[in-house]
Each structure stands twice: as structure tokens, then as C-alpha cells.
Amino acid sequence: MTYAEADIIATVERLTGTSLSALSRAQLDGIDQFHAGGPEAIERLIPHLALTPGSTVLDVGSGLGGPARQVARTAGCRVIGVDITPAYVAAAQALSDAAGLSERTRFVHSDIGEFGRTDVGESVHSGFDAAYTVHVQMNIADKKVFYAEIARLLRPGARLAVFEVARGVGDEPALPLPWSLDGTDSHLVTADELRDTIRSSGFTPVEWADESAWTRRWFDDLGRELLAGAVPATLPALLADGPTRMLNYAAAVATGAVTVQRGVFTAGV
Ligand SMILES: C[S@@+](CC[C@H](N)C(=O)[O-])C[C@H]1O[C@@H](n2cnc3c(N)ncnc32)[C@H](O)[C@@H]1O
Numbered sequence: 001m002t003y004a005e006a007d008i009i010a011t012v013e014r015l016t017g018t019s020l021s022a023l024s025r026a027q028l029d030g031i032d033q034f035h036a037g038g039p040e041a042i043e044r045l046i047p048h049l050a051l052t053p054g055s056t057v058l059d060v061g062s063g064l065g066g067p068a069r070q071v072a073r074t075a076g077c078r079v080i081g082v083d084i085t086p087a088y089v090a091a092a093q094a095l096s097d098a099a100g101l102s103e104r105t106r107f108v109h110s111d112i113g114e115f116g117r118t119d120v121g122e123s124v125h126s127g128f129d130a131a132y133t134v135h136v137q138m139n140i141a142d143k144k145v146f147y148a149e150i151a152r153l154l155r156p157g158a159r160l161a162v163f164e165v166a167r168g169v170g171d172e173p174a175l176p177l178p179w180s181l182d183g184t185d186s187h188l189v190t191a192d193e194l195r196d197t198i199r200s201s202g203f204t205p206v207e208w209a210d211e212s213a214w215t216r217r218w219f220d221d222l223g224r225e226l227l228a229g230a231v232p233a234t235l236p237a238l239l240a241d242g243p244t245r246m247l248n249y250a251a252a253v254a255t256g257a258v259t260v261q262r263g264v265f266t267a268g269v
Helices: 008-016 025-029 038-049 066-075 086-098 143-153 191-200 212-227 242-255
Strands: 056-060 078-083 105-109 128-134 154-167 203-210 258-267
Touching (some): 038 128, 056 143, 078 086, 154 191, 191 258, 212 242, 212 258
Parallel strands (some): 056 078
Antiparallel strands (some): 154 258
């Protein structure tokens, strides 16, 4: 199983040498964003979500909650994260509580396909003002059902932003990867197939950009910072086989075996 980390908060405290209540945002930035591009990638999505402080946003596959906290802080809005991995949901909530963001971020344990039928103790099950999903669909075999479920949860005209990995050219990326240890839960499609699947699931495309070159530079910069010892604790240290997974991902972006795509869509066709 790929997402099998346990005792996440204890590991974060050990890696940062800081108790949960004393963690700074800088300490968290490198560790609670489970995707290439870190907080900078989320910055590239936020302006396209058309958020106001009154918005309620859906984060599909919210992981450790770093993107949700960043969106809630930046836009002053409310974010509900949904994730299939219970330990990640518990860690995301604990990190939000420690960051004083429990009023504006909430994390629910559910498969996105079941979320509309999950009792989350509040009325928000649909009619979200916006949604985003970052580095999740690689694990999803039936992407049409996945995006159609997101479309169903949004109000008409709401924005969806994605930052996702697609199959590129040449050899298959080497395993393990951040989203798959053994390949059995990796379901990559090409960038064109991904964009067309999202469109045919109930969305109108607004923007579709290949962010592979930007992502490659981000990996290069991170590598330099790690070598210089400038980054105290990073996500790979938290994950099983984390450094190899991240290096394989960086190599796959560098060779073109995978590409990284940023997309913006409007719910409804
Ligand atoms: C690579 S992590 C990305 C986490 C987060 N989006 C981020 O960028 O920090 C992929 C996440 O997707 C979640 N996930 C995979 N399939 C899912 C599904 N069907 N429904 C909800 N979450 C899912 C995993 O548990 C994991 O937390």
C-alpha cells in the first residue's frame, strides 16, 4: 500500500525537532505539501479559483492538508479536504488545529466517490464554490467517474483547478514513485487524454498548461537547497522510501517520461 505512513505527527515533530504547537509555517512548508512544486504550485492555482472570503472550497485528495491551509489563509475562505487515507486525515486536522485554522479547514475521511453520501456532520455535501485536486488522479483508474463526482459536488459555473502528472514519452518512469511504490496503483494517461477526460466529465476548459519545465526547475532548486543543508525537513524524510521516490519523480520529469499539467475548468458544459 502506497500511503501507509503512521505516527505522522510524531515523525514531523522528530524531523523538525519542534513540538506540534511550536511548528512555524516555514518548517511545515516543506513537509505538508505532497506534490512537486510545494506552496509555489498552489500559488499558481489560487488566482484561478475565483475565491472570496465567503467561499467554501473542496480539496480532493487533501493529503496532509498543506494546500488546504494555504488556500484558506490566502483567500480567507473555508476549505473542506477529502482523503481516502485515515492517517493523513487525522494528521491534516491536527496540523490545522495547531496552526489555528480549525475553523476554516476541515478534513473528512472518504473516497471522493462516496463523499456525497458520507455523514460529515454539516450540510456541505454539494454546491461547493470551487474545487482543486493536486497530484491525485495518478492513483485513479476510472478518471471519468472521479471527475464526474467532483462536477456533481460543485455549483454550476464553479472553478476546478488541477495540478497533475501525466504520461510523457519514452520509457516508463522508474519505481517507486511518490504516488506508487510498486506500480499497481499508478494509472497514468497522457496530458491530452487527461484534459479530454476532465472535459467529458462535465467541465469546460479555461486553461491547460504544461508546467513540466517549471517543475523541473523547482526540483533542481530543491536539490541545490538540500545539498546546501538549507531545508531542515522535507516530505521525503516522512515517507517510506521517500528520497528514492522523489528522485525517481524528478528524473521522470527531466527525461520527459512524465509531464506535469496545470488545468483550470468551469463546472458545466
Ligand atoms: C500524492 S498525495 C497528494 C496530497 C495533496 N493533494 C497534496 O498535494 O499535498 C495523493 C493523495 O490522494 C489521496 N487519494 C487517492 N485516491 C483517493 C480517492 N479516491 N479519494 C480521496 N483521496 C484519494 C491519497 O490518500 C493521498 O493523500
